[in-house]
Amino acid sequence: MTDRSEIDTLIDLMARLPGLGPRSARRAVLQLVSKREIQLRPLATAMQRVADTARECLNCGNIGTADVCPVCADEARGNGQICVVEDVADLWAMERSGVFKGRYHVLGGTLSALDAVGPEELRIPQLIRRVEAEEVTEVILALNATVDGQTTAHYIADQLEGRVTLSSLAQGVPIGGELDYLDDGTITAALNARKRM
Amino acid sequence: MTDRSEIDTLIDLMARLPGLGPRSARRAVLQLVSKREIQLRPLATAMQRVADTARECLNCGNIGTADVCPVCADEARGNGQICVVEDVADLWAMERSGVFKGRYHVLGGTLSALDAVGPEELRIPQLIRRVEAEEVTEVILALNATVDGQTTAHYIADQLEGRVTLSSLAQGVPIGGELDYLDDGTITAALNARKRM
Numbered sequence A, B: 001m002t003d004r005s006e007i008d009t010l011i012d013l014m015a016r017l018p019g020l021g022p023r024s025a026r027r028a029v030l031q032l033v034s035k036r037e038i039q040l041r042p043l044a045t046a047m048q049r050v051a052d053t054a055r056e057c058l059n060c061g062n063i064g065t066a067d068v069c070p071v072c073a074d075e076a077r078g079n080g081q082i083c084v085v086e087d088v089a090d091l092w093a094m095e096r097s098g099v100f101k102g103r104y105h106v107l108g109g110t111l112s113a114l115d116a117v118g119p120e121e122l123r124i125p126q127l128i129r130r131v132e133a134e135e136v137t138e139v140i141l142a143l144n145a146t147v148d149g150q151t152t153a154h155y156i157a158d159q160l161e162g163r164v165t166l167s168s169l170a171q172g173v174p175i176g177g178e179l180d181y182l183d184d185g186t187i188t189a190a191l192n193a194r195k196r197m
Helices: A005-014 A022-034 A036-053 A088-097 A124-133 A147-160 A184-192 B005-015 B022-034 B036-053 B088-097 B124-133 B147-160 B184-192
Strands: A081-085 A103-106 A138-141 A165-168 B081-085 B103-106 B138-141 B165-168
Touching: A005 A022, A005 B036, A022 A036, A022 B036, A022 B088, A036 B005, A036 B022, A036 B036, A081 A088, A081 A124, A088 A103, A088 B022, A103 A124, A124 A147, A138 A147, A147 A165, B005 B022, B022 B036, B081 B088, B081 B124, B088 B103, B103 B124, B124 B147, B138 B147, B147 B165
Parallel strands: A081 A103, A081 A138, A138 A165, B081 B103, B081 B138, B138 B165
Antiparallel strands: none
């Protein structure tokens, strides 16, 4: 074998990224090496910069470059609504839609007896404190429609019962969805929540 | 939208890697940020190091960290055989098999009238010079079994005709391959090159 240890190290590290395996990591590294100045160096610099500056928002758990993220820092978004999401990827997905004008609370996962994840691990106490401190009127539970997600939603709903309005995302047919490709559970939910036209 | 410009920059750069799109780049960056010390920093450092040290071997075109790659520097591999490959990924694939004990020559692509790639663009003149300078006895054309690869192989064979032994990789049924899943061309090649048992 050739002694290309630095390149091998890079390939090994790239192969640990989600969505890349050893083969695609090799392909990516070869492309990076051949486009050293326009791809490899900027990527190395960007990673270094994110490693130095990225941090969790102390208030909501979003990832940003300051102690308080721009959403929490924006006075206009303190409209009394808090949208509870499982992780930062969900928060970013909500932000891309651009439809929600309130603030967020990132749990960092879901309750799970199997993995020994309890409320303390999930920033749920912080959520309850925020509800008291920020004059919150509505908590929207935007958790994934999985068993763990819904269990967590019910637990939070129990904790906040009577203090604020609680809501969850509507379930039904996705926009552009075809009935033929939907699972029974989605069709059942969509039928039960049917709307008068 | 949140103002997470440094993180956005990193996502955009990651999304340009082969095999990653915007969605998987976001997922990769979120994982990197959450594993900052054990993944993000080592990756940034490895990229910086490769950007600083990686270079093409002046002799064969392999990628390494010195002007002459370890294969070319290894006296034991100067056995008179040169294996011609299209790109560095092919060289690495040959090295992984561990079966070839000679040296390589990376063309950097294939001849292509459509893309205006001629012999000068492909390190073919360097190959001919090496054949004269390195006491080469055999040139193995390990080019891909595509139209462009085979055109390039024929061109090189024409150039070196009479000076060295020329050979190419055998074509046939891959190890573990099932006839039912092979294309007609492969079956034809395997039948024509059948061996007595």
